[in-house]
Amino acid sequence: MAIEVYFNFNGNCREAAEFYAEAFKVEKPQIMTFGEANNDPNFTVPEEAKDLVMHTRLDIRGSRIMFSDTWPGSPFTVGNNITVAVVDSDEDFLRSSFKALSEGGNVVMELQETFWSKVYGSLVDKFGVTWQFSHENGEDYSI
Numbered sequence: 001m002a003i004e005v006y007f008n009f010n011g012n013c014r015e016a017a018e019f020y021a022e023a024f025k026v027e028k029p030q031i032m033t034f035g036e037a038n039n040d041p042n043f044t045v046p047e048e049a050k051d052l053v054m055h056t057r058l059d060i061r062g063s064r065i066m067f068s069d070t071w072p073g074s075p076f077t078v079g080n081n082i083t084v085a086v087v088d089s090d091e092d093f094l095r096s097s098f099k100a101l102s103e104g105g106n107v108v109m110e111l112q113e114t115f116w117s118k119v120y121g122s123l124v125d126k127f128g129v130t131w132q133f134s135h136e137n138g139e140d141y142s143i
Contacts, residue, residue, distance in 0.1 A: 002088070006066045006132055008081040013053035013069040020065070021058055029056040034071070039115070048072050055116075083122070083130040091119055094133045101125045 009016050017029045035050030052069035059065075066085060070076045088094055098111055104126035111121035111133065119135035 002064065002085075002136075004064050004066060004085040004087060006068075006083040006085045008076065008083070009053075009067065009069050010076040010081075011052060011069055013056070013067050017053070017056050017058065017067045020060075024058065024060045026058055026060055029058055029067075031056045034069075037115075046072060080130070083132050085132040085134060087134045087136045089136050091135055094119055094135060098123065098131075098133050101131055 007013075007016070014031060017031070021028050031053050032055045033050060034045050034052050034054045037054045038045045049072050052072070053067065055066065055068050057064050057066045070081075086094065086097060095111060098121055102123050102125075106124045108122040108124060108130070109120070111119050114120045117134045118137060120133065122130065122132045124130050
């Protein structure tokens with residue numbers, strides 16, 4: 001299991017990830033854009049989103065830091081752009097923790113299957129902390 005930090009940016013994720021990579025002297029990030037990630041012929045990615053970062057990560061001194069841009073038009077507030085990601089292979093643990101943290105909070109995305117995770121969901125707990133939950137099955141969906 002890992003508890004990881006997830007940063008969101010408002011269109012400047014690529015610049016930020018490359019800056020942090022240089023600052024911490026780690027490998028330059030591999031970046032997946034929203035345009036590259038879309039395999040659904042029924043969903044068209046707007047032109048302004050195609051080059052935005054859907055996902056990238058840096059491995060810094062044994063910790064994985066993940067990054068993405070927000071979807072165009074999504075709310076973005078500097079200071080609230082950091083979430084905590086719970087990544088684990090135990091689906092029951094993810095489900096029970098998600099349920100417990102949702103008590104008195106607000107579920108942003110119910111736990112569900114995505115193209116990168118068997119189980120993924122997000123919520124804001126009653127203290128205002130945003131959490132992401134993701135099932136890790138050994139496959140490397142992140143770049």
